[in-house]
Amino acid sequence: MNDEISNPKPQTSTALTVPIWIIALMLTLIFLGGVYFDHHSGWFNPKVYAPYKNAEELAFYQPLSGPGQLLAMGKSKYEQNCGTCHGTDGMGKPGQAPPLAGSEWVNAKDFKRLAQIPLDGLNGTIHVKGQEWNASMAAMAAGLSDADLAGVLTYIRSSWGNKAEPVTADGVKSVRAAVAGKPAINGETQLKTISE
Amino acid sequence: MKSSFPIFLAVFVALGASFGGFVIGAISQLGTAKQTEILNGSGVYPVQRTGDATLGLQVYRANGCAACHTTDVRQDGVTCDVVLTGMGKNLRAVEKVLGNFNTNELPKIILHNATKEAADAVSDQITTAGGQVETHIIATGADISRGWGIRRSVAMDFLWDYPVQLGSLRAGPDLANVGARLGNLNWQLQHLYAPQSVIKNSAMPPFHFLFEVRKLNGATLSPDALQLPLTQQPNEFLPPPGCVVIPTEDAKNLVAYLLSLRADVPLYEAPFTPQQTSTNSAAEKK
Numbered sequence: 001m002n003d004e005i006s007n008p009k010p011q012t013s014t015a016l017t018v019p020i021w022i023i024a025l026m027l028t029l030i031f032l033g034g035v036y037f038d039h040h041s042g043w044f045n046p047k048v049y050a051p052y053k054n055a056e057e058l059a060f061y062q063p064l065s066g067p068g069q070l071l072a073m074g075k076s077k078y079e080q081n082c083g084t085c086h087g088t089d090g091m092g093k094p095g096q097a098p099p100l101a102g103s104e105w106v107n108a109k110d111f112k113r114l115a116q117i118p119l120d121g122l123n124g125t126i127h128v129k130g131q132e133w134n135a136s137m138a139a140m141a142a143g144l145s146d147a148d149l150a151g152v153l154t155y156i157r158s159s160w161g162n163k164a165e166p167v168t169a170d171g172v173k174s175v176r177a178a179v180a181g182k183p184a185i186n187g188e189t190q191l192k193t194i195s196e
Numbered sequence: 197m198k199s200s201f202p203i204f205l206a207v208f209v210a211l212g213a214s215f216g217g218f219v220i221g222a223i224s225q226l227g228t229a230k231q232t233e234i235l236n237g238s239g240v241y242p243v244q245r246t247g248d249a250t251l252g253l254q255v256y257r258a259n260g261c262a263a264c265h266t267t268d269v270r271q272d273g274v275t276c277d278v279v280l281t282g283m284g285k286n287l288r289a290v291e292k293v294l295g296n297f298n299t300n301e302l303p304k305i306i307l308h309n310a311t312k313e314a315a316d317a318v319s320d321q322i323t324t325a326g327g328q329v330e331t332h333i334i335a336t337g338a339d340i341s342r343g344w345g346i347r348r349s350v351a352m353d354f355l356w357d358y359p360v361q362l363g364s365l366r367a368g369p370d371l372a373n374v375g376a377r378l379g380n381l382n383w384q385l386q387h388l389y390a391p392q393s394v395i396k397n398s399a400m401p402p403f404h405f406l407f408e409v410r411k412l413n414g415a416t417l418s419p420d421a422l423q424l425p426l427t428q429q430p431n432e433f434l435p436p437p438g439c440v441v442i443p444t445e446d447a448k449n450l451v452a453y454l455l456s457l458r459a460d461v462p463l464y465e466a467p468f469t470p471q472q473t474s475t476n477s478a479a480e481k482k
Contacts, residue, residue: 046225047465049350051273061274061312063236063333063462063469071236 070166071158074151081140082118082152090160098128098135101160105191111153111167113194115175116185118149124187139184146172226351235462242355245456252453255446256361259403266363267353267372267457269345271466272337276315278307284326293321303330332469343377344370345459347466353459368400375455382423384451385443389422390433406447409435418442 042048045055052058079088085097092099100106105114105128118141126135141149146169153172157164185191231240245253256262281303283290294306306329307318319329335347349372354360378384386393389407391400407422422441435441443451462468 044221044225046229046351049271049348049465051271058465058467061333062464062467063331 070151070154074148074153074155075159077144077148078152078155081144082156085137090156090162097137098126098131098133100156101162103128103162106156107162107164109164111157111165111171112175113191114157115149115153115167115172116179116191116194118144118152119172119176120179120182121184122187122191123184124190126188126191135187146170146176229351229355231355232352232463235464235467241461241463242352245356246452248449248452249456250356250453252449252451252456253357253361255406255450256453257359259450261371262361262363264363264365264367264400265369265371266366267370268349268362269339269347269370269372269459270337271335271340271348273335274312274468275309275334275336276307276312277305277332277334278310278315278318278322279330279332280304280306280322280327281330282328284328286326289325290322290327293325293327330469332471333467335466335468339370342369345373346470347459347462347468349459350463350465352463352465368398371454371457372459373457375458376460379455381451381455384454385422385447388447388450389441389443393433403447406444406450408442408444409439410442412438412440420448 039053042052042054048055048058052061086092086100087097090099090101105117105126108114117137119139121139122135122137124135126133141152144152150167150169150172153167156162157167231242233239234241280290280294283302306322307315310318312331312333315331319331322329337348339345340347353372354362383394387395387400388403390402391398392402417440420442422443462470
């Protein structure tokens, strides 16, 4: 070091260049590594094990036929469409959405009044478990198929301690036909006019 | 020591990266795992082991069972079977898709060892024609075709185990599902006492010290006593005349633990369709 300071040499730039092919090779390897990681890591999802490559493939292979199909499908549709307000635990949201767990409307023997609420929407006063709620619910199930809504209704009627009869897609179909084109239900007084 | 700081930094990064990857990463991935619902079924999995089975895990550990037995079923792939369960009202339309066959044979496997895409396509065709089908998800792999398990082992199977007895060498068969495979209490005890008396060429050493050979002396037979022999031959494993074989607490706890090893329910991370009637050829093969 001291020699160089005492006998300075003319500076050259050759010492610092890295061959461009090494840089290209490194970038290619990093890129291929990234692709491999993306395809095989499952992004560290604790549910993803080999032979499944990622969460989507695992979800694709979930058995949906046979017993429990309606419930499994209803649960996922419920959590997508209803869970935000009514809660994935069915306990509702204070001041916004009444609970479904233990609700007399959900556990009614006949499902027609219940099915009409998501199909048509509900505005106004409704009493749930002795508490008054000022509901303003849109027709959330307008975009769901009959089978999907039947799954959701069956799920909420048999979860969180609820024990009511399952709902069939044909049953939902008849209610949907009955409410077609009607405005949203106005409170529980109108809801109670629907025959059980 | 001019370069002590870079050395410190390099050591810190090297140790920190492995600590992060092996400890913090693993904890954030699986540290909060708790019981999950059984896929498409009722109840939760896994249930806490009974007291004797929890003690049995320590016997399993103390005797080094994990040196020769794994509890980790591997899975190589997954296939689908499409099973026709009903013809529906429009018999002709279903037959148009499938060809003529005897409708008394239902349920009938109409597509075997297929990918999910192919199975979905066929089941769509049949459903459109009015028939009823079920798609069965079947886990495949060498361990599964040996009958050691129905699906792969996942972290959830070990939720209550401390320490986890995973094992890495297979001098003996995998035990991940042994409670469901070989559920006979007396068989398990006799197998521990004299492995060769039930499996002729077994390489397993006998665990005599987990049993006591007592003279009966006309006393009442203990209900715990081994019912020897399960098989008539050979007699070399029988205790001396007038003696009975009594399992110790350790033996009973160990067998309780073995019988509690049941990785036989479908989970979200390892799905399969449980077969009520054992159409699964793998399960029938010993």
